[in-house]
Amino acid sequence: MKTYSRIFVSIRKLGAIRSNRKFLIGLCIIVGIFVISGIGSAISPYHPRRIGDVAPNLPPSSEHILGTDPMGRDILTQLFAGTLLSMQIGFTAGIIAFAVALLLAMLGAYYGGYGDSIINVFTEVFITIPSLAILILIAAVVGRVDVPLMSVILAAFGWSFACKVFRAQVLSLKERGFVRLAKLSGASGIEIIAKELVPNMLTFLGTWFAFIVSGAMMAEAGLELIGLGPQNTVSLGIILNWSMHFNAFTRGLINWWLPPCIVLITLFVSLFVISMGLDEIGNPRLRKR
């Protein structure tokens, strides 16, 4: 009976996912950007970072679709490589932060007790602390940040808000009939978390995953924009930092600074649309029109 109802619910949700236009559009755009950047990076004959790779300051042409920058690099190649790295860092940080938030929320809220109080206090503390100030401090002091470290640092300050929301959700689900029933029928805590709580929170978790990735990418691009990103790589924020450094505004190099801005905005809006779509799937009442 229990299993049936669960399978039924997941089939219905699957259908809802397939028919939810917002979710699909958002997902397609994200995957599309990723695939195009991957293919573009692979087939581009130019190097994204090598100074003097091509002639500097060329306007857009058929050979260099977005032109070249003042240091002699093909801007489109730069953009492809930058998009890939930005997404890589954002999603890595997002996955780590999401896992931490989920683990702490589940363990804390489900088991309760002193552990929960401690987790709760730490969550509150990390929500209040302005993370970017500390991120800047860490990035500045460490100096040579590499890509994995950057992801971990971003994750360390990206989990708190989601953890608070997950915790509230678990606390309310925990008192529902089906969880009590599972408990009475002798299921262990881990089993209940994995089989009852998580499946019932799937769309909710998905929504928050999109938020966390978006937040991590915003912080990432911000840090890189002010020159605190990983060295010897190229990402969207780093391109923006270079273009600011070379006064791209005053020199009218709109083909240099605008594309990374557009890609970033597209990524953020797509993630937002995905979260909106998932929210609709999870709360059918929102699905009016």
Add this chain to the structure above:
Amino acid sequence: MYTLKYFLRRISMYGLTLLIAISINFVVPRLIPGNPVQTKMAQLYRQGVNLGGKEFIEKFSRLFYLDQPMHMQFINYMNNLIHGNLGLSITYFPSTVEEMIMRALPWTIGLLATAVIISYAGGLVLGALMGWTQRKERGSRLVSGVFVVSMFLSQIPYYILGIMLVYLLTFIFVVFPYGGGVDISLSFGTIEYIISIIQHATLPALSIVLVQVGGWALEARGLMVNVLGEDYLFLAKAKGLHDKQIFRSYAVKNMILPSITDFAIYFGTIASGSIITEIVFSYPGIGSLMYSAVQQLDYPLIQGVTLVVIFGVTTAALIIDLVYPFLDPRVGEK
């Protein structure tokens, strides 16, 4: 009024937050190998600046207690903090870190306060209207249009919107001046001076407002929907009150209160965002100060600024938490 328990809980959370933040602030710069002062001196020396060699390093190391064991360093660090002593800036020697921060702080507070108040008020009205008009079958097109646009704007980081605004309104159409907080050729206190301040602040404030309105509007809509389910609205309607009257004196009044607590939660995010906004606009506030400190590896200054930002944000949250129960007596008693 609130119970002693609520008060103690808030205060101890505040203390703990500050302690953790200060500890991070203390530990992180000491994680890197070597003496940070020496590293900085070496960097300056390569640039041709000689501040006095060994003696200076020793003096500085003593100032930061770098020659003492870790726990003594921490005690001295805390002691200095309690006395408001943040140390000396390396780049702007002989200025102290406090002086540098005091010079930048009014700009940041002025900019942030204005931007936050405008976006809060705007978002509240927009969200309230959205929730209110949606209760009927056909909501207002204009309201939902503005709402959707503001929702999408809220997903764009401040700095990207800032970059685009700067390009559009200072380079393409020269409407606003770029960089700085005021035209320094004007004398202090004149009307032109004040106008110049406003002109310089408009764009950075606008980029913050445009991004924030959506977030507040979303919160406000949720609160409004909650209020709409309350019995007193039903009663007001049964009494035969006008829709407008119900909206103004019943619905909005009751949703303003809970929205204030959101300030406590979002203050950190707002402050974080404005740091980079200031840098993009080269606005002379705390964010730009931090940026120049990072560029110059001025550790005492970086630490000082971080600390001030953390202190400001947590204190603001604490004040809201402590004042709020007076506005809404239901809160503190639980």
